[in-house]
Each structure stands twice: as structure tokens, then as C-alpha cells.
Amino acid sequence: MADALVSIVLERLASVLEQQVTLEVGVGSEVDNLNSTLQSIRAVLADAEKRQFSEELVKVWLERLKDISYQMDDVVDGWNTALLELQIAAEHPSIPKISSWLPSPYVYFKQVLLRCDIALQIKDIRKQLDAIANERNQFNFVSSSTIQQPHRRTTSSVIDVSQFCGRDADIDVIIDKLLGGSSQESSSLYIISIVGMGGIGKTTLAQLAYNDDRVKAYFHERMWVCVSDPFDPMRISRAILEALQKESSGFHELEDVQQKICTLIADKKFLLVLDDVWTENYELWEQVESSLKGGAPGSRILVTTRNENVSTMMGTTYKHPLGELSKEQCWSLFSNIAFYGRSREKVEELENIGRKIADKCSGLPLAAKVLGSLMRLKDNKEDWESILNNEIWQLAVIEKHLSTPLLLSYYDLSPAVKRCFSYCAVFPKDQIISKDGLIKLWMANSYLNSRGSIEMEKTGGDYFEDLVSRSLFQDFRRDDEGNIISCKMHDIVHDLAQSLTKNECFILEIDDEKEVRMASSFQKARHATLISAGRVGFPSTIHNMKYLHTLFAAGMVNLDPTAQRPPPNLFKHLVCLRALDLSVNNFFGELPWNLGKLIHLRYLNLSNNETLTELPETICDLYNLQTLDVSRCSLVETLPQGMRKLINLRHLELDGSGVFELPKGIGKLTSLRTLTYFRIIGDVCKIGELKNLNSLRGGLLISGIDNVKDAEEAGEAELKNKKHLHHLVLRGFRRLGSAASKGVTEALQPHQNLKSLSISDYDAATELPRWIAASSLAQLKKLEIVYCAQVTCLPPLGELPLLEILRIEGMKRLKYVGGEFLGSLPTAFPVLKHLSFKHMVKWEKWEVKGEEEERRSVMPYLHSLTTYNCPKLESLPERLLQITTLQELNILFSPTLQDRYHEETGRIGPKYLTSREVIELLLN
Known part of the structure; x- marks a missing residue:
């Protein structure tokens, strides 16, 4: 890990030399000497890091090296930020950061002062580093140049090791106990405890049992709660309630939570897994246990613990010792x-x-x-x-x-990946870690320096996959395409990360006692997570941790009006912060203006703040900011007007916020990768702002398209150049005339890499844009055409080679669908799985017939077919009912179809489908 820190500093020092700090006498040689000393130290770090676990003096030496490396990084980052400030002031003279009336000599004078300042700081650091370099000689470290470097095998895919357990017999026993007979059924709780040492496989065994199909079918309710240490009855009870309700709980009193649990499990067979229990305190367990006695006979509690005393204290019915x-x-x-x-x-x-x-x-x-x-x-x-x-x-x-x-x-990890791994110690045990969020945090801490033309996000993705491939992450959640979106760390892997970052990463459970200790115990912390039960409030002494690079204060929900609120000068002292997470927080109505003093800040997460109403204009002074997340901040309706100054902003998360319009000049943010929606509003926010945002990735919703004057203006968006954009929603054509609507839409043609497209409120035009075709959208997997009221004929969508989901809705004038819908290729809709028609009030006929249609294959992989509110549709094509892959046929609010297939139920049976059991027929 020290190797990675030193590498970061070496790259920073190189940038200082490139920016001609050498104009200050002697600085060039100081930087050269620093560089040389760091290079010589880095050569022995591989040996030093191995020996730190057996030699305390080596560990202390490495701690000092990491501390000075952080100091160097702060100094150089401050220099780079000051230069960036001068650059932005020159490019935006109307912005009063440096008053426009000041003459150019002022800028020159400020540059001279900056050079003098960095010169003094570098000289001071040089003295400290020389002392550390001299001390290394006493350890006789082996240089990495004499250590054999391992050859690495390139693998084609990541193996999911969760499928390997080695515990088949144990699984059978646990499942048998979960589904067992009534011999032990009584008013007392039936508790099964899996007991064994860390890393023995207790949680994996519990997961396999919990997710077994027989177990899923047997229990009415299943809940999984990670308990860990400390045992907090309120937190555990709320987790149980949220698992039952499938949503967050609004209760703040333990009694209210437990009464609701009793109501929800009454007379139901439930399975509750309490994973990783440590407490031997019966009084704490009793507070949770009391709400769990009202379930039906057959209910089970499955506990995992390292301690047999815990098993006994909880009143275990069956104990399952798990050996090697x-x-x-x-x-x-x-x-x-x-x-x-x-x-x-x-x-x-x-x-x-x-x-x-x-x-x-x-x-x-x-x-x-x-x-x-x-x-x-x-x-x-x-x-x-x-x-x-x-x-x-x-x-x-x-x-x-x-x-x-x-x-x-x-x-065996590279230095950069070591740093990324050890950073994960800042997360509490068993926390769900978002892959994208983690990569943004690595990026904010400068762990993902660009490799040529390779994006930092791509580098972070590669590092993440490396850690996955080594089983250092687990419990993955995946999206519909199988991509990992989140993970967890095994608690013992987490212990390793914590041991590597001792005195650097802290997870602080805030209470009155710790509030006092924070003033002195954690002053040199670099990364910290605050956890509060909601009674103590925001720690007033947090500003003493003035060297912090990361502060997570997520979930600091104030449950007590008398709880300590954040001090007004909170950000005044935390000047080294790179990443700040204040999500799921109700302490702030407005953020302090001095937030803008956090000049190093690159990551700011304000999501899910129910009381936040606005962002201060000073946020636009955070020139290094890469990620700004105000998603689900429903009371935040505007963004600061100076947003165009945030030239390094890469991710602007707005989903679920109250932001109605983007500030003028948003198109200047050419580094943007994430911009979830763009609303066109007259001269305030024109579609042309999108022109240079060609780095956009993921999805984009464009609304207010009826504010675009004509096709020429629409073409200024240059959507065709946005090759990384995979999901596009075009909404709001209603006020455009027929000709204008058609021209504007044709000019909004996206790049051929698009995978998902939705067009809605397309009321005026009588036909869909020509670019919805195989030649233009060969990668399209999902297509939604919604409320296109004047369209009377469907294009040959059957020619789209990768289309899997097709939803057509609200075509109020369409009466006939025939062969034109299928296209002219040998197989129509070759991979389509889900097809839906809704609110087609004049649609009468749907035909797939004729010699040409008979010779081709039609929708060979169709899984579900839905018609909803198609009152005049007479019948479904016979050929579709013969498709053997069809599993669901949903006919809702379509009376003609309902009458036909209700009377002729035999038509939808063995003659056309492989079995009655493989189709779900839903008739309203």
C-alpha cells in the first residue's frame, strides 16, 4: 500500500516539474532530489511491506512514510488546484472569483506567491523524507530489483466461486432442520445455530440454505440480517421490519418497530437469519426475541456465530458445529x-x-x-x-x-490495486458496496491515474475485476445483463484491509464517550466513516480530524430534536477532503457556504437528503469536483448558476431530484460521463448544449423537445456522435406540428451503438423516424414507442437483429398490423422475448399470414405476449400461439380477445404449446 502512495506522489511531482515550478530558484533541484529519494525508497517497499507483520519497527517506519507521502500529495494537489483556479479565472472573466478589474500583473504576482509557497513546503518535506530514507539502511531491505516477479496468466472470464462450497452434507442437515417435523414445535422459538471459527464457511452455508428453492417455498416470509458487533436491538429490529415490508421503516421507537413486526409475522411461517452474532448479553437478545414469538409453527431462526456461548445464551434448539x-x-x-x-x-x-x-x-x-x-x-x-x-x-x-x-x-496485487483494496477498510463490515460508487471513490483519491487513452472509470473497472477474480469480494448483485453492480467483503478479508490501514482508516460508532475521545485519538486519520444510532447526533469534534481525505457521514438521520447538529464551521477545518458522503441525512436544510473551501474535493454525495433545499453557489469553486450526486433530493429544485466552472465534473447524478432545469453553460462541462436527464427550456437550456458532451455514457433522458424550433437546431445536439450512450429516452413532442415533429426527430438520430430507445409523446407525426431500422440501430435490445397518437403504420421492426423487448403503447389511430411489421428477412424478430401492446383503442387486425410469411420464422424465442386495453382487436395470430417458448399470455381489458379465448380455451393448449403447465394465461 505504501508503494501505491509513493507511486501517486511520484506522478504528482512529475506534473510539478512540467508546470515550471523551477522558475523559483532551487525548487527544481528540490523536486529532483525528492523524486530520486522516493524512487530509491520504492525499490525496497515490497520487502518492507512483507516484514511489517513480523517486525514492529518496520511497521512504524512504513507508517511514517505513508504519512509524509500523504503530506506531499496534499501539497502538490494544492499547487495544481491553484493553477486550475487561475486558468478558470482567465477563461471566465465575468466570474468574480478573481475580480475582473484586477490587472494581469495581479495574476503574475499570485503565480509568484504560489511558487514561493510550494518551494517552502517542498523543502520542509524534503528534510522529513531524508530522515526516513536514512533510517531504512538499518533494516537491510532487499531491493525489488532482486526479487523475482511472477508471471501472470491471462484469463478469459471471472469464475463465480460462490458455486463451490464443499459442504453438501452440512447443507442437507441444515435444510432438514429448517423443514423438519413438528416434534419441536411449541410456543418457544426454534433456533438453529451454526457455530465455527472465522472463515470456516458459516455464512456461505446459511446463504445456500436460505436460497434453496424448497426453503423459499416452505416459508411465507424470509429475512436476512447481518448482526455483527455491537448488537444494537433497534438497528436489528428495523432491519427485520424493512425486510418484511420491502421498504425503509419510518419508525423511530423500538416499541413501535416491534409491534409492527408482530403484526406482520402473526400466524405466518417465517425464516430469520441472524448472521455473525457476537453478543453474550441476554438482555440485548431478549429485546429482539420478544417480537418474534408470534409466528406460525414451523418458523425458524438461523444463527451464525463463532462463539458457542452465544449459541447457548440465545436458547438454541439445534447447534450445528462446523469444522474444517x-x-x-x-x-x-x-x-x-x-x-x-x-x-x-x-x-x-x-x-x-x-x-x-x-x-x-x-x-x-x-x-x-x-x-x-x-x-x-x-x-x-x-x-x-x-x-x-x-x-x-x-x-x-x-x-x-x-x-x-x-x-x-x-x-500478488499490483501496487495500485493494493491501494484500492486497502481503501475498502473504510466501509463497515457486511456493507453493500456499489461497484460504480467504489470506482468513483478510488478516482477521487487519485488511485486511478489515466493509462494513455484509457478512461479512469475503465481502469477502476479492471481493478475491481482483479479483486473479484481473487475472491477478495463476494455476495455479488448483478444487473439484467449479468454485470456486477454491488458486492460485499468477507469479514476476515475486511480484517486484512483494516490491518493494512491501521491509524489511517477508522469506522467510528458515535456515542457520548467516543465523542470525547475523537478530539485526540483520530487526529491523523485519512479516511473515516461515522455511524450513529440517531440519538447522539453529529460529532462536534469531527473538525479535529483535519487530515481526512474521505468522510462518510451517510445515514446520520436525526431521530432526536436535541441531538447535536453539524457545527457551522464544519468544513473550515477539513481542507484535505477528497471525498465527502452526506447521503441519507436530515441534518442539513442548507449546506454551509464554506463547503467551497474544500478545494481538493472530488466526490460529493448528497443523495437521499429529505431536508436539503438548495446547494450553495460556492460549490462552483470546487474545481476538482468529479462526482456530484443530488439524486432523490426532492426539495432541491435548482443547481448553482456557476456550474460551468466545474470543468472536471464527470458524473452529475440527478435522478429523483427536484431539479427542473439545468443552468446555462452546462455544455461547457465536456468531461461529463453521467448526465441522467436534459430538459430543453427556451433560451435557458437549449439542445445545442449537448453538442460537445460526447463523453456521455449510460443513459440520457431528453425532454421538452417541443421547445426545439426546427431540425437544424435539433441537429446541434449531434447525438450521432455520442458513441458511449447506450440508453436514450426522447420525450415531449406534443406542441410540435406534424412536419416539424418529423424533421426534429430525424435530426435526433443516435449513434448505432444504442442498446435501448424510448420515444414518447410523439403525437403530431404520422410515422416513426426512418432511423429506427436495422441499418441504423443494429445493437438495439429494447424499444419503447409510447403515445404516438397519429402513427398509422408500424415500420419493419422485425429486422432489428438484437431486439429482445418491444413495447408499443397509445397508437390511437393504428388499425392494422401485418407483414410490414415483420420486415423482409428470413427470420422476423430473431431474438425477441417480450412483446407488449397497450392502449391501442382502434386496433382491429393483427395478421401473420401469406406465402412469404409462411416461409419465414417469426419470433422463435418469444417468452411473453401482452395486450392491454385493445378493445377492438379480434384475434391473435395463430402462428404466435404455436411458439413453443411462449410462457406468458396476458390479455387485459381487451374484451373481444377475452371472449374469444375464454370460449375457446382449448385452442391455447397442447395443440399449440408443449404443455398446459408451461404457460400462464391471464384473462381479465
């Missing part, structure tokens, strides 16, 4: 991962070494998964022998049998 895997089970788990995708010859070559490595896992599933994932990246025998004989196995570290495999995987 057998030697063969451990080998099976390890080899399934390590040899995944390898040839038989390669497996035979590496098996003997692999068995010796697997033996070092000591029967622990987590160790086997981590080591297996590491060895999967190694392709030759020499690399495997290097791991087997690595000196780390000899280190006397805590929980050696587990820490050693984790350390081996950690040391």
Missing part, C-alpha cells in the same frame, strides 16, 4: 477454482504442487477459495513452486492459517 474441511474436500474446493478452464495436461503437471498448497489451507473454505483464485492466475510450474515455498508461510502472524493465504493474494 477434510483434506480431500479442501483439495476439491481448491482445485475446482485453480484448475478451472485448464487442459488435462496442465492439471497433471501442477497437481502435486497444488495438493501441497491446498494442505496449507488447513481445511478453511475461505483460504481454499482465495488461494485457488490466486493460483488460477498462475500458469507455469515455477510460479506455483514460488507460492508453495514463499517465506510468508513462516511469518508469525495472528490466525496464521488464514492470514497467510490472504496475504499471499494481497502481495
